[in-house]
Amino acid sequence: xxxxxxxxxxxxxxxxxxxxxxxxxxxxxxxxxxxxxxxxxxxxxxxxxxxxxxxxxxxxxxxxxxxxxxxxxxxxxxxxxxxxxxxxxxxxxxxxxxxxxxxxxxxxxxxxxxxxxxxxxxxxxxxxxxxxxxxxxxxxxxxxxxxxxxxxxxxxxxxxxxxxxxxxxxxxxxxxxxxxxxxxxxxxxxxxxxxxxxxxxxxxxxxxxxxxxxxxxxxxxxxxxxxxxxxxxxxxxxxxxxxxxxxxxxxxxxxxxxxxxxxxxxxxxxxxxxxxxxxxxxxxxxxxxxxxxxxxxxxxxxxxxxxxxxxxxxxxxxxxxxxxxxxxxxxxxxxxxxxxxxxxxxxxxxxxxxxxxxxxxxxxxxxxxxxxxxxxxxxxxxxxxxxxxxxxxxxxxxxxxxxxxxxxxxxxxxxxxxxxxxxxxxxxxxxxxxxxxxxxxxxxxxxxxxxxxxxxxxxxxxxxxxxxxxxxxxxxxxxxxx
Numbered sequence: 001x002x003x004x005x006x007x008x009x010x011x012x013x014x015x016x017x018x019x020x021x022x023x024x025x026x027x028x029x030x031x032x033x034x035x036x037x038x039x040x041x042x043x044x045x046x047x048x049x050x051x052x053x054x055x056x057x058x059x060x061x062x063x064x065x066x067x068x069x070x071x072x073x074x075x076x077x078x079x080x081x082x083x084x085x086x087x088x089x090x091x092x093x094x095x096x097x098x099x100x101x102x103x104x105x106x107x108x109x110x111x112x113x114x115x116x117x118x119x120x121x122x123x124x125x126x127x128x129x130x131x132x133x134x135x136x137x138x139x140x141x142x143x144x145x146x147x148x149x150x151x152x153x154x155x156x157x158x159x160x161x162x163x164x165x166x167x168x169x170x171x172x173x174x175x176x177x178x179x180x181x182x183x184x185x186x187x188x189x190x191x192x193x194x195x196x197x198x199x200x201x202x203x204x205x206x207x208x209x210x211x212x213x214x215x216x217x218x219x220x221x222x223x224x225x226x227x228x229x230x231x232x233x234x235x236x237x238x239x240x241x242x243x244x245x246x247x248x249x250x251x252x253x254x255x256x257x258x259x260x261x262x263x264x265x266x267x268x269x270x271x272x273x274x275x276x277x278x279x280x281x282x283x284x285x286x287x288x289x290x291x292x293x294x295x296x297x298x299x300x301x302x303x304x305x306x307x308x309x310x311x312x313x314x315x316x317x318x319x320x321x322x323x324x325x326x327x328x329x330x331x332x333x334x335x336x337x338x339x340x341x342x343x344x345x346x347x348x349x350x351x352x353x354x355x356x357x358x359x360x361x362x363x364x365x366x367x368x369x370x371x372x373x374x375x376x377x378x379x380x381x382x383x384x385x386x387x388x389x390x391x392x393x394x395x396x397x398x399x400x401x402x403x404x405x406x407x408x409x410x411x412x413x414x415x416x417x418x419x420x421x422x423x424x425x426x427x428x429x430x431x432x433x434x435x436x437x438x439x440x441x442x443x444x445x446x447x448x449x450x451x452x453x454x455x456x457x458x459x460x461x462x463x464x465x466x467x468x469x470x471x472x473x474x475x476x477x478x479x480x481x482x
Contacts, residue, residue, distance in 0.1 A: 030278040056107075135234055141244075144208040146204050149222075157182055246348065247318050247348070249347065249350065250318060267288050273326075324345060328341045351449070365418075373414065388437050392404040393408050395414060408421060410422070
């Protein structure tokens with residue numbers, strides 16, 4: 001029996017359809033992780049794929065790389081590479097610059113259809129944050145985060161509470177939410193939710209719209225009958241404050257970022273996403289410190305003085321996909337010395353309203369008053385970070401407390417949340433952007449609406465101006481000296 005036949009029979013014995021081998025591996029944020037996978041060499045065509053999630057009956061779930069024969073045919077992104085000697089039975093997947101989202105199950109699948117070989121290997125990957133305690137969770141302002149808490153339900157569901165502060169001897173202090181084990185029975189506000197499967201013991205707390213003042217220790221307490229039997233889990237939440245830049249569709253936005261150049265200039269990268277441990281995710285622009293060396297498109301520019309350390313990112317012609325967190329990273333030699341700054345961009349799609357000179361026009365704005373009315377303002381111009389620019393109307397939530405002139409009225413029912421702005425005797429000067437801002441307690445909770453108001457002359461007025469224009473041209477034609 002030849003070596004080739006021996007290898008083939010060995011492979012068939014090990015790789016009959018449906019057989020799965022499994023192992024677990026861990027990595028650190030920022031590392032390059034290599035997931036190994038081997039298969040017996042044959043002379044027949046080999047089809048292979050790597051995917052995220054458990055192996056299915058056919059193919060790969062959420063594929064990240066595919067192989068045909070000895071060639072890599074496709075990878076989901078540059079972060080995934082199949083770099084082994086594929087022709088000799090090696091199929092390792094390298095994931096570069098891993099982050100916490102790369103945790104989970106991966107499937108390596110190798111098929112030789114003509115021989116009925118179907119190798120399925122599952123790898124459980126856990127990415128850990130270096131130097132981060134198990135009970136530390138980090139997030140940024142405005143994020144939605146989930147604080148994990150689970151318990152075994154072998155003896156049925158249990159009462160659970162979440163509170164702010166370390167777990168006391170009993171109960172939860174500064175209680176945020178509680179459950180009877182099957183449903184939420186009380187919650188301090190709508191920003192706290194239990195979105196996991198409570199019947200399976202998942203009572204993880206989801207907090208939406210994080211603000212800096214929510215940085216604290218949180219306690220999850222599962223009540224077990226008997227003294228000192230309760231299950232307690234404490235999680236420390238750290239929240240990074242981020243700069244906010246707001247704009248409307250088609251605006252040009254500038255995301256500020258600068259550093260000291262006393263010791264010379266440094267390479268810089270900008271990425272669309274939170275700052276990674278060692279690099280920029282979803283890079284949009286790179287600089288060597290003196291000039292831009294790469295950019296995803298001409299949409300992104302560095303228009304500041306790089307020699308002075310101004311590496312602010314300019315985004316031209318903003319669209320709805322430009323929203324989210326951006327990372328400015330200045331690369332400084334040495335471990336963990338990089339300067340990192342995160343900026344959150346919010347793109348608002350403005351409504352468009354048109355009217356004619358002399359009309360009375362209403363700019364619509366309403367909000368939900370189920371939790372009571374709120375102070376609000378109308379301003380001329382885009383909505384700024386706080387209050388209104390060029391304020392024209394103020395209300396305390398019940399009555400109009402100030403208006404710039406009798407030209408502006410709130411004719412809706414303020415008590416039901418109708419704060420639409422009526423503009424009387426419209427002129428061409430009334431054209432432009434308007435901001436309706438409803439003040440909601442808490443950092444960055446305000447509800448905002450922008451309306452782009454266009455003013456046209458009435459049809460008869462347009463005809464009159466057209467006739468005047470025609471008369472002027474005729475007059476010029478007949479009376480111009482030859």
